[in-house]
Amino acid sequence: MLNKNYSKEHEEYLKKLKRRKMAIITVQILILILFFVQWEIMANLKIVDPFLVSQPSRMVKFLIKLYNEGTLFRHIGVTCYETIIGFVLGTIIGTIIAILLWASDFISKVLDPYLVVLNALPKIALGPIIIFWVGNGQPAIIAIALMISLIVTIISVSSGFKEVDKDKIKLLQTFGASKLQILRYVVLPSSIPTMISALKINVGLSWVGVIVGEFLVAQEGLGFLIVFGGQVAQLDMVMLSIIILSVAAYLMYEIVAIFERKYLRWRG
Amino acid sequence: MVATLKIENLSIKYHTLDDETEAVKNLNLDVNDGEFISIVGPSGCGKTTILSAIAGLLRPSSGKIYLDGSEINYPCNKNCNKIGYMLQRDHLFEWRSILKNVTLGLEIQNKFNKNSVKKIEDMLQKYGLLSFKDYYPHQLSGGMRQRVALIRTLATDPEILLLDEPFSALDYQTRLAVSDEIYKIIKDEGKTTIMVTHDIAESISLSDRVVVLSKRPAQIKNIYDIKLSVENRTPLKSREAPEFRYYFNAIWKELDIHVE
Numbered sequence A: 001m002l003n004k005n006y007s008k009e010h011e012e013y014l015k016k017l018k019r020r021k022m023a024i025i026t027v028q029i030l031i032l033i034l035f036f037v038q039w040e041i042m043a044n045l046k047i048v049d050p051f052l053v054s055q056p057s058r059m060v061k062f063l064i065k066l067y068n069e070g071t072l073f074r075h076i077g078v079t080c081y082e083t084i085i086g087f088v089l090g091t092i093i094g095t096i097i098a099i100l101l102w103a104s105d106f107i108s109k110v111l112d113p114y115l116v117v118l119n120a121l122p123k124i125a126l127g128p129i130i131i132f133w134v135g136n137g138q139p140a141i142i143a144i145a146l147m148i149s150l151i152v153t154i155i156s157v158s159s160g161f162k163e164v165d166k167d168k169i170k171l172l173q174t175f176g177a178s179k180l181q182i183l184r185y186v187v188l189p190s191s192i193p194t195m196i197s198a199l200k201i202n203v204g205l206s207w208v209g210v211i212v213g214e215f216l217v218a219q220e221g222l223g224f225l226i227v228f229g230g231q232v233a234q235l236d237m238v239m240l241s242i243i244i245l246s247v248a249a250y251l252m253y254e255i256v257a258i259f260e261r262k263y264l265r266w267r268g
Numbered sequence B: 001m002v003a004t005l006k007i008e009n010l011s012i013k014y015h016t017l018d019d020e021t022e023a024v025k026n027l028n029l030d031v032n033d034g035e036f037i038s039i040v041g042p043s044g045c046g047k048t049t050i051l052s053a054i055a056g057l058l059r060p061s062s063g064k065i066y067l068d069g070s071e072i073n074y075p076c077n078k079n080c081n082k083i084g085y086m087l088q089r090d091h092l093f094e095w096r097s098i099l100k101n102v103t104l105g106l107e108i109q110n111k112f113n114k115n116s117v118k119k120i121e122d123m124l125q126k127y128g129l130l131s132f133k134d135y136y137p138h139q140l141s142g143g144m145r146q147r148v149a150l151i152r153t154l155a156t157d158p159e160i161l162l163l164d165e166p167f168s169a170l171d172y173q174t175r176l177a178v179s180d181e182i183y184k185i186i187k188d189e190g191k192t193t194i195m196v197t198h199d200i201a202e203s204i205s206l207s208d209r210v211v212v213l214s215k216r217p218a219q220i221k222n223i224y225d226i227k228l229s230v231e232n233r234t235p236l237k238s239r240e241a242p243e244f245r246y247y248f249n250a251i252w253k254e255l256d257i258h259v260e
């Protein structure tokens, strides 16, 4: 449709939309800049205590120090790695379990209350047990992240499966489809939007799991920097890690969103 | 003439936790080879249920259905592949292109190969859809979607077609045009057809026989042999036949629809 000749009115309309979008982005960036500038000034003027709230210039110094020590990317990398493994595993294993539940209505009904209980339970409470079982290291962190996203995935993907249009299943049955074919041809493809939204939720949950896990056991990673910074009263370290964490979380969410747009092309 | 499809003493009840619904009672019907039969009846009387039973999608409470002399069982057996069932809505899969939608039945029945692609492309060509084969369903009009759904049903080369209100989703103008097209497709392919509809005029204009059902539980009230004095019969021409009005009034009275 790009090469179509639009009327003047339509061109005006498009321009207006574009201007509005630019305005929104500009204001968003301005807010960010203002926030950091006022933070810096307030700290410089000792209106707020830089020891307690840190200050952008100190954070930059700390960033450079980490970079020079060569540990900056190591910490970011470790945390991102754990998070990605956590939410990818959570989504895949959760979906597989949801498929098994779909295959047997009986098992699904039997397990229903247990899933509800597990879902209500704050999974973080299982942290110490997981460390005890899995060991005091990275696998435990990933396991905690996985625990947090797993049950939600099972529940949301299962309910997505149940919402699949019964008549579409009936249509396949008119061709004599087997249960496996029904899964492959209609249940899975029409649940892709649900699975992607589970993936999106899991990205967020996985960050929570990983950071908590790192609080408990880690020797490296952003979560470790946050706890360690707190223990040695280095608020620069804490604040910087939180900011890096926010940026990383945002980027990861965007990547999943791009993935979503790509896969939902046919929705038009 | 030997009946292709034979329905004997068919009764169907639905059981749910809080009720039992008798949808079909003691129904007998013979359908001949190449015949176009319409079933009309009040809303909710059990028309879809009858088609589902013929397609082997549900287990009758009693009675038997034979296709070419062999019984149709539930869950559906080999006989299923001889039946093409077009549901009340087109149910095209949004995530599949038009071509992939049409090949769905073949894929399920493991009959998909190079030859079938050729055959399907010929069919799409013949019915004016070839240039849309890489489109997705949302890019098509309602009438086109309906034609795609029919071709999807025909692609597995069934002996008998079951159409459940195939035109109900279309507006009146489109409906007339699409029923003309679809009638032509079915006659071209020489299929035996059972069509369910609410529309009396539509049933007369398309069919060789019209079966009128009672209120639920569905029983046959009457069967009309439609004999129209038009040459080269098409649904649109049929509507101009002098006998059309007669059949219309008779079936209308038979249906006994009250507005309360």
Ligand SMILES: Nc1ncnc2c1ncn2[C@@H]1O[C@H](COP(=O)(O)OP(=O)(O)OP(=O)(O)O)[C@@H](O)[C@H]1O
Residues within 6 Å of the ligand: B014, B015, B016, B021, B023, B041, B042, B043, B044, B045, B046, B047, B048, B049, B050, B216
């Ligand atoms: N799965 C089911 N479980 C219980 N009752 C059902 C079920 N399917 C249909 N019925 C009931 O059986 C009766 C017949 O339904 P059916 O769908 O065959 O009617 P229909 O003639 O096709 O109606 P319509 O004209 O609205 O399409 C209805 O009263 C309906 O409520």
Ligand SMILES: [Mg+2]
Residues within 6 Å of the ligand: B047, B048, B049, B088, B164
């Ligand atoms: Mg119906």
